[in-house]
Amino acid sequence: MSSWADSLTPARMRRVAVVAPRAALRDTLVRVADAGCVELDHADDADRGAPGPAARRLQALGARPARPLLSATEPDLDALRRQGRADLLAGEAELEAHRQAAVLHGDVAALAGWCPAADLPRLAGLLADVGGAVVPLRPPRGTDPPTRLAEHGTVRRSLLPLVRTYGTVPYADVDPTLPAGIAYVVMFGMMFGDAGHGLLLLLGALLLRSGRVRRLAPLRKVWPFLAGAGVTSILAGIAYGEFFGPTGVLPVLWLNPMDQPLRLLVSAIALGAVLLALAYAAGIVNRWREGGPGRALYASSGIAGAAVFLGLGGLAGGAALHTPALLTAGALLAVTGLALAGTGLFTASSGGAAGALQTGVQLFDVVIRIGSNTVSFARLAAFGLTHAALGAMVWQGTTALAGAGPAAFVAAAVVFLAGNALAFALEALVAGVQALRLEFYELFSRVFDAEGRPFRPWHVPTRTAGHEDVPAPHSTEVTT
Incomplete structure (x- = not known):
């Protein structure tokens, strides 16, 4: 322990x-x-x-x-x-x-x-x-x-650049390396959900680990990170029934992104809400360690912000489910959180009318940011749907050519290989960048409130x- x-x-x-x-x-x-x-x-x-x-x-x-x-x-x-x-x-x-x-x-x-x-x-x-x-x-x-930060273990060492790229963890804060790495590969897999493409990522990770390609030797230490992304992509592809596109090799275990985009969208936002709740929990711990219970209570990334987040979630859930009790509880929790955050913001301001105006603007920003950050996780579904659409286009072109004679069969093979290579390269880049963006702006912005100094x-x-x-x-x- x-x-x-x-x-x-x-x-x-x-x-x-x-x-x-x-x-x-x-x-x-x-x-x-x-x-x-x-x-x-x-x-x-x-x-x-x-x-x-x-x-x-x-x-x-x-x-x-x-x-x-x-x-x-x-x-x-x-x-x-x-x-x-x-x-x-x-x-x-x-x-x-x-x-x-x-x-x-x-x-x-x-x-x-x-x-x-x-x-x-x-x-x-x-x-x-x-x-x-x-x-x-x-x-x-x-x-x-x-x-x-602790560097023992191959997995931790492969994940450290993810945190260090954002900044130096303050000494008083928790080390988010492992949770951040898990969140990243889960989000990447949801956007890059194809079992065939994920298998290629996993094979690439094993090739890095072997050290046989000298030009890739400097990247060898990140092989567990790449392997994790490959595994989550394989699992998402199995859930979507995608193996180098909708080839029929795998049955759909959960949903077909092309047939049920709304369900995928709701699932992406729900996953984002869970990740934001975990980020607020880490933020509360960090604010407490940085400045004691008062800091944790009034900070927008602490208990006050978490109360607003949960309250707005209760309001949204109550409205969707037509549940007056949930609406009332959500409203009370959101108002309480805004009062706490407003107290902290006003105390840190210059006071007077100018301080009150500044506090009001900042509270409005807190509410807007919570809403926009939650909806921002819809990109998990959007890019997962894009990946599935590209795979479907490649597979449709392949099947259309495959039955038109020997020459067309060769052309079908070229279309399948080139199309999947293009989809793999494009979507790997997009999913990698978008997962990093969500990690930094939506999650780390709540976990961290300051920057530490690296040990040299x-x-x-x-x-x-x-x-x-x-x-x-x-x-x-x-x-x-």
Whole structure:
């Protein structure tokens, strides 16, 4: 249970100080850099002072290494320059910058930063070997820790770009990676509902996983994401009776999009309403974690907004079902939600008549957005219907040609292959973009109310012992 709960929150961060005797500061920083689990303060500060010896030699060398390295022992910088070792000079330049940023007190030097709590025991053991230590600190008031989302597991790693493309999850918020990925592939499958096309996606995912196509190697990590989209497309195609179009290979288990477009439309909007309700639930949790119960109660993406959403849903359901009790309950809930949201918006405004006017406009926007966002999920049905229509056109052209002789049969095969290739490429692009749009604008806009800061640990690997071929310095230029 704990591991499941941990997967829904960013990694717990601790404010720490890396402490070492001045004589052991370099060795300590080498261990920190090699561990790659500490984000040190002032790492991006451009006003540290004049460049250090390694930085000056790197500038003179005029090279930009793709991967900086550090030597376990302090090297001869002139020897590195003569050998053209821009990688080692770049690593030493970064180390110099952190040494310059260290706070000195007598014979002790310290640098503050952030480290994942789970990595603290390992880091402490590494630093103890060279006389350093890592000391937990109280976080600065008003400063949020950086965010590092969990990357364990092949599936999670394939879904992370979906969230990171939108922004950085605030440290206090829940991690929506897995739910967002599931919502995306479900919406994609509903629009790309063809078992044959979904099977091609699944085969493409397995090809990516195999790594046999070198040009596609950079995309290998997203194979589970593509496989999930393929599986949901297959399931939707089975429900629609679509296998490379209405070929009759599969029976219709649920509905034929071409025969029952209204039912598909209602189903799409109902799915959208469920997803919006889940987004509001996540938004309530996030607002509570960000600002306490008051923030969760009055925020338009919190309890107040959820009450308006549910109230409007009750009004719509009561009107459709001719149920006065549901109409009354929906109206009361919507009014209560608007009152709560209005209180929060007016409190955040400048007050007075201008604040009241601003609050009124914002409340109107809340209502309009709920309605438009819910109806926006109708595109799941619209593009699912478009996919089915394209498949039907290709299949009709194929069957019309197939019975007109041998030459026409070949033409029918060409029409079937080319038509399905075109439909596959077009609809995969459209469904992918539209699912992303719904994810970002309709769902994430309620889940997130702010943006966090990504965790950027300092990581410079230490050169392996087998390559320790740079002589030690005859004289060392020390910067602190």
